[in-house]
Amino acid sequence: SQQGEEDPQALSIQEGENxxxxxxxxxxxxxxxxxxxxxGRGLVHLILIRSNEREKHSGRxxxxxxxxxxxxxxxITASRAADTASYFxxxxxxxxxxxxxxxxxxxxxxxxx
Amino acid sequence: EAGVVQSPRYKIIxxxxxxxxxxxxxxxxxxxxxxxxxxxxxxxxxxxxENEEAVDDSQLPKDRFSAERLKGVDSTLKIQPxxxxxxxxxxxxxxxxxxPYNEQFFGPGTRLTVL
Numbered sequence: 001s002q003q004g005e006e007d008p009q010a011l012s013i014q015e016g017e018n019x020x021x022x023x024x025x026x027x028x029x030x031x032x033x034x035x036x037x038x039x040g041r042g043l044v045h046l047i048l049i050r051s052n053e054r055e056k057h058s059g060r061x062x063x064x065x066x067x068x069x070x071x072x073x074x075x076i077t078a079s080r081a082a083d084t085a086s087y088f089x090x091x092x093x094x095x096x097x098x099x100x101x102x103x104x105x106x107x108x109x110x111x112x113x
Numbered sequence: 114e115a116g117v118v119q120s121p122r123y124k125i126i127x128x129x130x131x132x133x134x135x136x137x138x139x140x141x142x143x144x145x146x147x148x149x150x151x152x153x154x155x156x157x158x159x160x161x162x163e164n165e166e167a168v169d170d171s172q173l174p175k176d177r178f179s180a181e182r183l184k185g186v187d188s189t190l191k192i193q194p195x196x197x198x199x200x201x202x203x204x205x206x207x208x209x210x211x212x213p214y215n216e217q218f219f220g221p222g223t224r225l226t227v228l
Binding site for chain 1: 117146154155156157158204216217218219220222224
């Protein structure tokens with residue numbers, strides 16, 4: 001089963017614009033991660049935010065976390081065509097004593113040159 | 114540093130045939146994961162190994178799927194017999210207990226098509 005739900009499912013913007021993707025989850029977490037997947041490729045880790053953090057930056061990426069609303073957002077500023085990919089949020093799931101990542105369905109981002 | 118290696122990249126088989134996927138994790142990574150990714154979906158965990166021990170295989174359909182990680186390094190995932198619904202991308206990932214918490218490094222995946 002998948003815990004995270006990304007919103008929107010698909011997003012198309014022009015190069016230079018900002019892209020915002022949202023993720024909602026259901027259970028309590030220790031941390032939340034964002035991954036990128038280019039077409040036909042594996043996933044690449046972008047950023048991790050812990051449950052006691054509210055905002056984190058990495059280059060052109062900005063991630064926020066609101067544990068009261070069980071939601072996170074990923075902002076990509078000054079987007080580039082190379083940012084075209086699917087973006088997934090993943091939460092750690094400790095239910096049943098097993099540590100694993102639970103991924104959402106992803107947001108497909110298209111950045112038009 | 115070499116990343117996670119998977120082979121084959123693509124596989125086309127007829128239903129009821131067996132198929133096997135191979136994964137070589139990043140050197141020194143003790144944890145290895147196999148995920149299933151259906152089209153338009155996020156990856157779903159099939160099995161997780163800590164060294165050679167399968168510590169979470171609750172999502173692995175054991176009637177037809179099997180996996181092994183001999184010597185705690187390479188791993189194979191097998192499906193026998195394959196069904197039409199098994200068409201998907203099978204991703205392997207690895208992580209290190211010494212690294213950032215549960216940051217997983219993914220291979221390119223094997224795209225399976227069952228006809």
